[in-house]
Amino acid sequence: MNKKYDAIIIGAGVIGCPIAYELSKMGYKTLNVDKLADAGEGSTAGSCAIVRAHYSTADGVAMAYEGFKYWLDWKKYLDNVEDEKGLARYMNTGSILIKSQGHDWKKVQKNYDEVGVQYEEWDNDKIIEMVPPADLHEFWPVMRPEDPKFFDEPTKELEGAIFCPEGGYVNDPALSAHNIMRAAEAKGAEFIFNAEVVDVRSENGKTAGITLKDGTQIDAGIVVNVGGPHSFMVNKMAEGVWEGCNIKTKALRHEVMYCPSPEGYDYLNDGYHMSDGDIGCYVRPEVGNTFLIGSEDPDCDPQEWVDPDDFYAGKGGHGKDNVLTDEQWKAQCYRLGQRIPTLQVPNQPKGVVDLYDCSDDWIPVYDKSDLPGFYMAIGTSGNQYKNAPVVGRMMAELIDACEKGLDHDKEPLQYKFQYTDRSTDVGFFSRKREINYNSSFSVNG
Amino acid sequence: MMKNIGIIIELDKGRIKETNFGMITLARAKDTELFAVVVDADAEIVKEELESFGITKIVEVSLAEDQQKNPVVRAKAIINVIKEYNICAVFGLSTAMGKDLLPRIAALLKASLVMDCYAVDIKQNLVKTSQYSGKTSATIKAAGDVLIFGVRPNAIEPVKASSLAEILKFDGTSLISKDLKVIKTGDTDTSENISLVEADVIIAGGRGMKNGENFTILSKCAKKLNGAVGASRVAVDAGWVPYSMQVGQTGEKVSPLVYIACGISGSVQHFAGMKTSGMVIAINKDENAAIMSNCDYYVKADALEIIPELIKHLGND
């Protein structure tokens, strides 16, 4: 006899765990299945775990702001469940958004006003006061060091920044997923690891369960794809699901760098999260007084779509495998070096290479599918970490409503936020949508 | 034709270090005569031991008293021995001393040299050593009139072979070095720590160490093992140990011969920094920890209970 659950969640990362948590709270008997050894060990571990509110749409801002409230009171969210590994810590550094041609900051400011996000406007003097090593010349457009113009003397100055005191990062993203797993287990959720799903079974046009690589079959009328970079492969396993999506997902290789802070600058304790579209970078402090340097994927940078299994196995060669490249190391560090001219850049790249699960328009797909009982929370593309607890709740409500007969494709669910006095149209994240050209088509969301 | 093989014997306080015997075993082949070269030691004292491993000639080299520790003078003396006895292959240990001696000999003779080798085929002049931070094994064809091999300590199992040895004296007391003088030779006692990236043994702690003080246990153990202490990101993040000790994707990348992971779960990021280690021994209470299925040996136990015992047992040596 196959084991049977109400819902099987494929993936135990920072999105898969909260879905299990919320479904369990609603009384569903859930099982998370993950091919890795523990919760959050996949692309969640490679996340920069930044918590910031600036998005190009009001809904995006609202959702991120809602997520922030969860991180702020992490213990409460976990219902005071303890984790033998300790709790992830949310570090509220405050978040600087440089006013630049790289970001539509006026739109962000309007969205902040609409949602009610607190912020301050800083002029350049104020930025220097708060970030003493900064050089506030304008370096736009973002270039690569291979381009001789990259080294041209800048002439213009920036026009200040928008500072949001509510923002920061989570110090250990893998641990945060583990915390949520423990909280979910306290509500009855189950997890199995080192278990790779090879098939999503259906019977009579309805979801029936999954099959593992070792042949084990587990039954459930609900299966949720939270496979991260493997999401497109999971969708292809379920009958008609991949074909039924107008928006597809793919795995995008992405490098994040760690560069030591300049001598005499305690970035770890005195620094801010900063999104700097002028140089196409975002930064936050990291252990060892280093700058974590993320890339906002400027057009001049190469995009490498890869097979996730080959990538994690170290195959594919330079620029395609799971090793940092010197070219990208220099690109990201020198760009930050323009802004922080005292930053010393080592020769050996140091950082994280991982995969984004990226949708065609960089907006996630939180939706049901054409196969009844099969759902997906995919295409989370490097900017949904902060939203994970919100997505968990929203997906659970979506699943519950659909199972109770809602035709979400016709009458999309309106999800009411828990903290922010707003709702959001879950139909915005539909698999059936046309590509949303209002998207930033980048990690900025 | 008989080939004459020279073996540079490394002594410690007048006694032969154990690891020489593996090297002699490696050098032994058909139709060869083994010349053991001992510098500034009484050949009579070491004769019997060398005979039990097949040495047939012992060259006792004497140097001027103030030149004995000079690597240049030692190199010159050995070169003279090589020439005098028509030696065509020289074996020495790839120890700290060997690293300062063998390349000097090779450079002055314009002879080929492979350091840190763990297999030598003296008939075909093929040598094996590791390259690319322990990621590949290279087979090297050595050519020339004299071939020099720096043998990785303890790489070869010693096998006895009895023989009778003749003692030959070589007077090197007139040899001097004008341009390099020894001011001071290293004291055996030092408090300086071995660098993480260069250590042969690393004992690393993670979440299971519980606090910073417990890392002193690892330091004690590392000292006994002549190794270094590493840490996972969690231990650094918690402020238990400095960032310079972090092993992993965002810390140091290490390739020791042995990596002992104490209370480390073994995340992908941690593996990125130590996966090229020779042997991995994991000690963890959690049998489901990722590292337990990606190591050579695992112990299901609290490292804080095992390591103090390990220190005790290492102390008995």
Place this chain on the structure above:
Amino acid sequence: MQIYVCVKHVPDSAANITIVEKNHIDENLTFLLNPYDEHAVTEAVRIKDSLPDAEIIVVCLGKDDAQKTLRSALAMGADRGVLIESNKNHDSIETAQALKTVIEQDGNPGLIFTGRESIDAEGMQTMFRIGALLDFPVATNVVKLDIEAGRAVVDSALSGGIANTYEMSLPCVIGAGRGLNTPRYPTFPDVVKSKKKSIKKIVFSDLKIESLAAGMNIVELEPLLQEREPKEIKGDAGEVAKKIVRILKEEAKVI
């Protein structure tokens, strides 16, 4: 004084090494300045700080791509570079001959630096060969260097933090070790400045290096990493400790 720093363009230690054609690696990966050479460059710059007339010349034998490594050294403070261009891999005998020839042609060395070894070939001998060819004294794994009264006093590290102290006449050859200094890495303005520094190219075959009978040729490369098969060590703490000691001694051979 002219200070020559011999540097090598090596694969990043983090790179996945793939073997091709039996005895080569797939070079489509990240190459960088050999980490030990960073200490050599940094030390040269430190010496120049107190000897402003000194000139630091970095020399590299490698493929055209090795210019990147020379650029890294220039950004760290070297004054100019020389690339000895060759598409072949050379053993340390040929490498030392090429470096010696180029250094002699180029100027008048007061000091020559190398790293104590390269992290790819791990040969540990090029500095000695350069020294022998030039008849200069050599010390390797140098963790402390003082230039005083025309002499160099160095600490040459042995294992376990133990060092010998040597005094050498100048010019001499120094194989830089890890403990010598903390590498001084370039800032963006340093990189901008170094763009104007020159790199001279010399073709290896033009050097007419004397061919010797001696040589070390790699005939085969094999991957060393294998799948690990975990074995459990059972028993109480004392038994486990005993077993670990035995494994360290007999199998790993580290004690």
